[in-house]
Amino acid sequence: MELRPQAPHTCVHCQGIQIKRPSPAEVEECRKHMTLPPFLSLYGREVLRLSSCCLFFSWAMTSFRKKHKDEEVRDGWILFGRLVPSRIFHDPIIMFEWETKSLLKPVISMANLLVLSYSGSTASHFFPYPIEDRNISSDREFDLLREWTHSCHASHSKCNAFKSAFMPSRLLAITASESVAPRVKLVNNPKCADYAALSYCWGGDQKLKSCTNNVRDLEKGINFEDLPKTIQDAITTCLKLNTRFLWVDALCIVQDDPIGTMDDIANMDKVYENSCFTICDGRSWSSKQGFLHNITRPTVSETAFQFSYHDSGRGSGSIVCYVDALDRDYRDPIERRAWPLQEFLLSTRILRFGDYQRSWLCLESDLNDSNSPLPGSSQGLHRMRVDLHRQYYKTTKATYTTSKEPGIRSNLVIDYYSENTLTWRNLVVDYSRRQLSDERDKLLALSGIATRLGRALQWTYLAGLWREDFAQSMSWEVRPNARLPRSKVWRAPSWTWASVNSPVWFRFMAQESPFLKLLTHDLQLVTPAAPFGALKSGSITVQGLIRETHAYTKNNAIALCESKSNEQPVRTLSSTQVMLDTQDDYSEDVHQVYCLVVGHAFEDATSKSVTVVGILLVKETGGGFGRIGYFRDPVGGPEWSGSCKLKTVTII
Secondary structure (H helix, E strand, O other), rough: OOEOOOOOOHHHHHHHOEOOOHHHHHHHHHHHHOOOOOOOEEHHHHHHHEEEEEHHHHHHHHHHHHOOOHHHOOOOOOOEEEEOOOOOOOEEEEEEEOOOOOOOOOOOOEEEEEEEEOOHHHHOOOOEOOEEEEEOOOHHHHHHHHHHHHHHHHHHHHHHOOOOOOOOOOEEEEEOOOOOOOEEEEEEOOOOOOOOOEEEEOOOOOOOOOOOOOOOHHHHHHHHHHHHHHHHHHHHHHHHHHHOEEEEHHHOOOOOHHHHHHHHHHOOHHHHOOOEEEEEEEEOOOOOOOOOOOOEEEEOOOOOEEEEEEEEEEEEEEEEHHHHHHOOOOOOOHHHHHHHHHHHHHHHEEEEEEOOOEEEEEOOOOOOOOOOOOOOOOOHHHHHHHHEEEEEEOOOOEEEHHHHHOOOOOOEEEOOOOOOOHHHHHHHHHHHOOOOHHHHHHHHHHHHHHEEEEEHOOOEEOEEEEEEEEHHOOOOOOOOOHHHOOOOOOOOOOOOHHHHOOOOOOOOEEEEEOOOOOEEEEEEEEOOOOOOEEEEEEEEEEEEEEEEEEEEEEOEEEEEEEEOOOEEEEOOOOOOOEEEOOOOOOOOOOOOEEEEEEEEEEEEOOOOEEEEEEEEEEOOOOOOOEEEEEEEOOOOOOHHHHOOOEEEEEEE
């Protein structure tokens, strides 16, 4: 069912709420305190009175009643409304909260309301998204897309420089028909021609996909109506933009041919880089939904209110605030999935269909039809993508002082938060927060980017880590509140972040341990054709300073001690903090833990103080050691170095 726009609620009480445009000085001050002074401050008893005659105040009371009774609202509670400018979040938002002076009662956060303006109004200069109901599948709407694509192909030398003679092993051939649906068939080993690629969310297994038992039938022809809506919309887009070939993974990769699949995945970087453009469906959770339906906001499922707005330089008007029914967390659906990350970064040109705008992203332009920034993390990823192509995967903000020993680096300084720097660790942090339908794809879904980086830098890839950046790459950890169970199927060795399902982040290394050496590595690939892809098994042998300790439970957390006597800890390492990799990496049966020192790391990106850091190992029953966590000790010093011994271990 298509969602239609809804007229926002407004009344004399809502119009009495006025939001003012902040001055540049106020916005700068907001960066320090996160919010501006409140535009609304109303005692709870007054909110309760107004809730009987105003939908907004009724909504405010509903949020209060979820945790408290009506009579409690009179007991010192105050409703606050604050504007949060776009420099804090990706777009300006309105934040409403219940607060009280009592330290025993926490703040009740109601919702962050998204803000729309009337097209061409005073407020549209600050709140860029308009109220609309737009048919983006019309020929008139596609005129702008044709203009974008033509301009880029005709005049952008940097974008055209990446075109090569590469062609995918299979493509969908599309033929327009005035009287019936488009004719579609699968073409094997197509001749050189322009093609588009599709990046989208599967949303579960696909009803129609290429398999060994139907691929010949698909080469004879595919019924357009049998295709999921997203692929139908992609075909429609190609025809309107005069493109006659389309690459779709579900149909152009034979899904039950493991060798052929690995070969195609190994060429994934070339598929997206050489497409004339990539169609990115940012709107849909599933291929059944499509992306050419109307751009509509707010919809009937979203509660909306109209408030007064004032701009000292332009005058007064109104804005519409609404509660996002999909709770997007400022990210479109595709930004939550793992595979689309590399598809986005590897593409030279992207035609992106988002919930609220259409965008053209290439190496020389960043255009959209709403004159507003990209949503969510796409802004930063677009900058990464441009840097990836322009710098050919060479980071420009890193300075290394390299020792004579292979695989050893010291005095590593990286501008980790630089907007223009593409680093592997930045990508891993983003990637680890995304979801996979198949846990076994953890390394595969990032193999295209790994292929590019490895070939460009001539570095050795170690299942998500790099030999030449070994110590820093090993310094990943999982936040305690983000730990998830370890994968049920083996997909990577324990020493790499690819072995866990949890989001990870990296410490800022100040100096690597001069004793840490990567001696050998043994990685068994699923197929030699994909050296940056899936593994059968893997191990590394390292030499370094190791401290033997014992683990025990303290205050529902894991702590370390020198030894145990009658199961009681002796000489506890009180300053050592332990972060386990997964929820199931520790049991009472684990007695001995080995601390491998990786080096010294900064506490955070701006800190000057350093701490001893390393990984926690346990002996595996089948031989070798397995990683179970990460440790840090801000005290460190002679006590640590004096208790360590130089040892050689094999980690599996």
